[in-house]
Each structure stands twice: as structure tokens, then as C-alpha cells.
Amino acid sequence: MASTYLLETIILLVAAVIVVPVSQAIRLGAVPGFVLAGVAIGPYGLGLIENTSDIQHLAEIGVVFLLFIIGIQLKPDRLWQMRRYVFGLGMLQVVVVGALFSAITFYLFGLSLQASILVGPALALSSTAFVLQLLSEPKLLKSVYGRTSVSILLFQDLAVVPLLALVPLLAAPESGVGSDIGFALIKSVLILAGVIFMGRFLLNPFLQRVAMTGLPEVFTASRFCWCWVLA
16 A cells, blocks of 8 residues: 555656646646646546545645745735735625625525525635745746735635634524524634634744754754644
């Protein structure tokens, strides 16, 4: 089992090394290259990798790594400067697009009101890992377009917490929608407060102590451990 998993990991790396440079050479970018590499070696392509469930765990760890590194690079003062975009433009995007998708799923597809309230905002979200990679590759993160996009993505990431808290709406459709939404908002605020507390008073001091050692290997290992825990 371990040898099979190692072989599939090697196949993934080889496919990425071959396909991604070709994708960049024809100006498609790295992200489409990774997608094309996965399609080529997947069960619907050459069939070199069939057990996608095990590889999915590896992909989840990779996404956590990417978001963790992005989070380290984001400064609190920079986020405060972007607050109008994050809580203004970001909220507007999620609310407007989410309401539109909720109306479509409720009136056209016949979903229940509880399901539509959850599905609509979920469809309004974007892949932070994909978009940030697309912006960082041509060095557009510091541009006006890049800062606006990052602001919307940050609010979308924050919106995931109340959306996850709204999942009980599907499991308990007989309860009131208003009470469930209120409980979900309270739960999401508590979760966000817990994340901020852990990041500021636990993770930040820990990484600072590790950085004081001056050993890049130890810092990389500590980041790997935290990402493994978060994954």
C-alpha cells in the first residue's frame, strides 16, 4: 500500500514537471497546467492513478500549505487598509451572487428554502488557492485589480464559517429558518474568535520562537506540522 502511494506521488510530480512548463510556454499558466496534468493521468485519462481518494488527502494538504503561506505573508495592517474592500465589495459580491443563485435553485430547481439559503452563497464562493495562484504568477497581487480580488476572496473565506454552521438547516428542515440562521451566526462568530485567539496567542509566538533559532529546516518542519494538524 505504501509503495503504491509513493509510486502515485512520483507520477503526480513527473506529470506536473512535464505538463506545467508546456502550459506556461503556450501562455496558459501554471494552474491550467496542473489541471491538465491531473486529467491526463487520472482515471478518465491514461488511468495511471485510479485510487483518487488517497491522492485527495495529499491535495488537501497542498491547499492548506498554500493558504497557510499566504496567511503568513498577509500583514494585519494591510488587511485593515483593505477593510472597505473586504467588508464592502466582498460582502456585496457574496450577498448579491448568493441571493441570485438561491433564487435560481429555489424557483427553477425546486429546492427547499433551507437548501437554497445554503446552496446559493456556496455557489457564490471562488477557489482562493486557484485565484491567488493566477494572480501571483503574473505578479498582479499588488495591483488595484489584485487587491480588489484578494479582498473579495478574503471575505469569501470568512463566509465559509457561517455557511458551515448553516449545514444543520438541511438536517433539521422542520425548525425555523430565522432561529437557525441566528444560531449559525453566533456559532460562526465564536469560531472566528477562537481562530483569531489561537493565531495571535498560540501560533504567532510559537512561530516567532522557531524563527529565532535561525534554522530554515526547523521552521519548515514546524509549518508542515501545523498544516498537517489543520488539514
